[in-house]
Amino acid sequence: MALQDVSQDVGQPKVALFNDPKVRGWVYQVVLLVVIVYLVVVGVQNMFANLAAQNIASGFGFIGRNAGFAISQSLLEYNQAESSYGKVYIVGLLNTISIAFIGILLATVLGFLIGIARLSHNFIVRGVATVYVEIFRNIPLLLHIFIWYFGVLRLLPHPRNSGDLGWLGLLNNRGWFAPKPLPQELFFITAIAFIVGIVVTIFISRWSRQRQAKTGQQFPVFWTGMGLILGLPVLVFLVTGLPLEFDYPVAGGFRPSGGMTVIPEFIAMLLALSTYTAAFIAEIVRAGIMAVNKGQTEASHALGLRHGPTLRLVIIPQAMRVIIPPLTSQYLNLTKNSSLAVAIAYPDLVSVFAGTALNQTGQAVEILGMTMLTYLGLSLLTAAFMNWYNAKMALVER
Amino acid sequence: MKKRILSAIVGTAVLGFAAGTASAATLDDVKSKDSLQCGVSQGLPGFSNPDQDGNWSGLDVDFCRAVAAAIFGDASKVKFTPLSAKERFTALQSGDVDILSRNTTWTMSRDTALGLNFSVVNYYDGQGFMVRKDLGVNSALELSGASICTNTGTTTELNVADYFRANNMEYELVAFEKADEVVAAYDAGRCDVYTTDQSGLYAQRLKLTDPAAHVVLPEIISKEPLGPVVRQGDDQWLNIIKWTHFAMLNAEELGVTQANVDEMKNSDNPSIKRLLGTEGEFGGAIGLSNDWAYNVIKEIGNYGESFDRNVGPDTPLAISRGVNAQWNDGGLQYGPPIR
Numbered sequence: 109m110a111l112q113d114v115s116q117d118v119g120q121p122k123v124a125l126f127n128d129p130k131v132r133g134w135v136y137q138v139v140l141l142v143v144i145v146y147l148v149v150v151g152v153q154n155m156f157a158n159l160a161a162q163n164i165a166s167g168f169g170f171i172g173r174n175a176g177f178a179i180s181q182s183l184l185e186y187n188q189a190e191s192s193y194g195k196v197y198i199v200g201l202l203n204t205i206s207i208a209f210i211g212i213l214l215a216t217v218l219g220f221l222i223g224i225a226r227l228s229h230n231f232i233v234r235g236v237a238t239v240y241v242e243i244f245r246n247i248p249l250l251l252h253i254f255i256w257y258f259g260v261l262r263l264l265p266h267p268r269n270s271g272d273l274g275w276l277g278l279l280n281n282r283g284w285f286a287p288k289p290l291p292q293e294l295f296f297i298t299a300i301a302f303i304v305g306i307v308v309t310i311f312i313s314r315w316s317r318q319r320q321a322k323t324g325q326q327f328p329v330f331w332t333g334m335g336l337i338l339g340l341p342v343l344v345f346l347v348t349g350l351p352l353e354f355d356y357p358v359a360g361g362f363r364p365s366g367g368m369t370v371i372p373e374f375i376a377m378l379l380a381l382s383t384y385t386a387a388f389i390a391e392i393v394r395a396g397i398m399a400v401n402k403g404q405t406e407a408s409h410a411l412g413l414r415h416g417p418t419l420r421l422v423i424i425p426q427a428m429r430v431i432i433p434p435l436t437s438q439y440l441n442l443t444k445n446s447s448l449a450v451a452i453a454y455p456d457l458v459s460v461f462a463g464t465a466l467n468q469t470g471q472a473v474e475i476l477g478m479t480m481l482t483y484l485g486l487s488l489l490t491a492a493f494m495n496w497y498n499a500k501m502a503l504v505e506r
Numbered sequence: 507m508k509k510r511i512l513s514a515i516v517g518t519a520v521l522g523f524a525a526g527t528a529s530a531a532t533l534d535d536v537k538s539k540d541s542l543q544c545g546v547s548q549g550l551p552g553f554s555n556p557d558q559d560g561n562w563s564g565l566d567v568d569f570c571r572a573v574a575a576a577i578f579g580d581a582s583k584v585k586f587t588p589l590s591a592k593e594r595f596t597a598l599q600s601g602d603v604d605i606l607s608r609n610t611t612w613t614m615s616r617d618t619a620l621g622l623n624f625s626v627v628n629y630y631d632g633q634g635f636m637v638r639k640d641l642g643v644n645s646a647l648e649l650s651g652a653s654i655c656t657n658t659g660t661t662t663e664l665n666v667a668d669y670f671r672a673n674n675m676e677y678e679l680v681a682f683e684k685a686d687e688v689v690a691a692y693d694a695g696r697c698d699v700y701t702t703d704q705s706g707l708y709a710q711r712l713k714l715t716d717p718a719a720h721v722v723l724p725e726i727i728s729k730e731p732l733g734p735v736v737r738q739g740d741d742q743w744l745n746i747i748k749w750t751h752f753a754m755l756n757a758e759e760l761g762v763t764q765a766n767v768d769e770m771k772n773s774d775n776p777s778i779k780r781l782l783g784t785e786g787e788f789g790g791a792i793g794l795s796n797d798w799a800y801n802v803i804k805e806i807g808n809y810g811e812s813f814d815r816n817v818g819p820d821t822p823l824a825i826s827r828g829v830n831a832q833w834n835d836g837g838l839q840y841g842p843p844i845r
Binding site: 159161162163164165176177178179180188189257258261262266281282361362363365371372373450451452453455459460463464466467468469470472 | 591592595596599615616618619620621649650651652653655658659660663664666667668671677678679680681682683684687690691694695696698737738739
């Protein structure tokens with residue numbers, strides 16, 4: 109910057125076009141771009157020419173074709189007789205997203221708890237947290253997955269003597285057969301009450317913040333919010349006459365019928381992914397908290413803030429700025445690691461689409477390309493969200 | 507500096523493309539490498555299975571060794587690449603292996619859309635079901651509602667789907683990538699049923715904690731002709747693969763064995779003379795030496811010997827010849843004549 113300012117003061121010296129740094133810069137950029145585009149075009153042409161020369165089918169026509177194989181877990185209606193490879197893709201994608209999303213939530217909660225426990229003044233709590241981190245961080249994830257899977261399978265009973273969890277359904281080595289909620293006619297009023305509760309809480313918290321900034325008076329936002337978000341729907345639910353019934357699973361045959369099933373592969377995968385990633389998140393949280401200078405705590409105490417508000421208003425907002433960027437890459441890791449699910453037959457995107465569908469159609473380039481783009485898209489979306497959150501938490505200089 | 511990097515990039519790119527286009531004659535590649543790269547399974551007793559020291563054995567392994575013997579006169583010049591069901595075709599297409607001898611089912615779509623050619627059938631198989639004896643199931647038709655373990659990326663997934671649909675039965679499919687994990691999950695009780703090619707069921711049963719507690723159901727729900735696969739567009743290589751198998755079949759039919767092959771060289775039977783290369787120039791026609799078939803039988807033996815050694819009645823698998831017997835014994839194995 110400074111150099112440019114000086115040159116402007118002196119006035120542009122006359123130089124040959126060839127020696128003008130700006131022109132040269134542009135020329136280099138254009139040449140590089142042309143080379144990259146050329147390489148990509150030649151590479152793609154070469155690929156199609158070779159595929160054609162080797163008589164390997166290409167194109168995306170397979171997406172509409174009937175897949176004809178079964179998938180053990182599907183969030184959508186999936187029918188092996190009619191569903192296409194396109195449907196297989198969507199089913200696999202939803203399975204990947206669901207394991208990644210729930211895994212991220214669990215890993216975050218567990219990671220924050222352990223990270224804070226590692227800073228505890230209690231020797232035993234600190235020790236347990238340290239042992240947890242060292243064990244889970246230093247064993248390969250695939251082994252975690254196998255241990256959870258075969259451990260879970262061996263512990264659970266055969267369907268003929270399923271464990272009875274009472275109103276939670278049945279548990280055996282074919283999965284957790286949970287009661288399926290069947291919303292009745294008036295249930296939508298409860299759902300509306302829930303949404304109303306959330307919206308009103310948001311308004312109240314804004315209003316209370318403004319009022320506190322103006323007058324210093326505080327308002328019990330948390331308890332009001334809990335009452336509105338949880339209490340209101342429950343009240344409406346009772347008043348409208350419990351408009352929700354459950355379809356309970358019934359034991360019998362090879363496996364219980366009715367209800368909804370959570371397959372053991374999902375449970376094992378979720379436990380493995382979240383406990384493994386939680387160890388890394390714990391370290392990130394610990395680093396973030398330790399990065400906040402001790403003087404901040406002392407200053408806060410000197411201002412008369414007690415321990416709780418100090419943590420909530422001084423330490424954590426500053427720690428979050430250190431925590432969020434590495435936390436983002438842990439989220440991305442967890443999403444990508446979910447592709448190891450293929451080892452234990454969890455039907456994620458890699459297993460059903462880049463696995464079975466690839467093998468049935470033989471169109472490796474198209475299917476792997478689609479799968480790669482999908483993971484790229486998922487990761488970019490996660491990163492975009494975390495960057496937005498990071499920008500929100502960033503230090504606002506006044 | 508920048509220029510040099512740029513020219514290096516362009517140079518490697520051009521060279522890379524040039525190298526990509528020139529690989530047609532597999533036989534020449536194999537000869538210049540001085541070894542045959544053979545794609546096999548990740549461990550299927552009787553077909554392709556490594557022992558504790560990493561030595562491979564099995565019917566499919568024998569076939570690769572036979573091809574090596576035909577080319578080099580030395581059955582040990584083979585390198586094995588264990589491939590999952592999912593990886594196998596890509597590995598062959600990309601040239602990572604020269605031949606895929608990995609209990610692979612011959613189907614029309616695989617033969618036509620993948621740029622591959624199926625050569626011969628070295629084992630006629632069919633898909634079956636295995637269940638625990640204490641389940642009390644006697645027929646596959648009693649399996650409605652069962653959980654079924656199998657491998658991903660195989661024809662078995664589709665066959666199961668067809669069979670259960672045709673018989674109006676429900677099922678849950680649990681598909682693993684590796685056979686060992688299927689066995690472990692079935693053993694741990696995740697599934698009621700294990701399905702794969704029937705030969706595979708007999709082989710994998712040996713890996714269970716208590717093999718005697720499991721029974722293979724009588725139904726065969728599909729045709730599974732298994733055989734070696736090569737890339738399309740190299741007829742010479744395809745011929746070598748085909749005729750190696752046919753030579754082993756003809757040897758069995760003519761009574762030529764690993765033990766008596768040297769005596770048989772002096773036989774007066776013209777069929778044996780043509781087989782062992784003492785008459786005619788059949789080896790040259792497929793780009794090999796004239797004693798190619800002699801080397802195969804000397805090093806590996808005939809088809810019947812290989813079958814008995816790996817999967818036959820005296821092995822733990824105890825599979826009878828059945829449809830894999832010679833044509834004149836009521837089976838389907840039929841070696842076209844060498845003449």
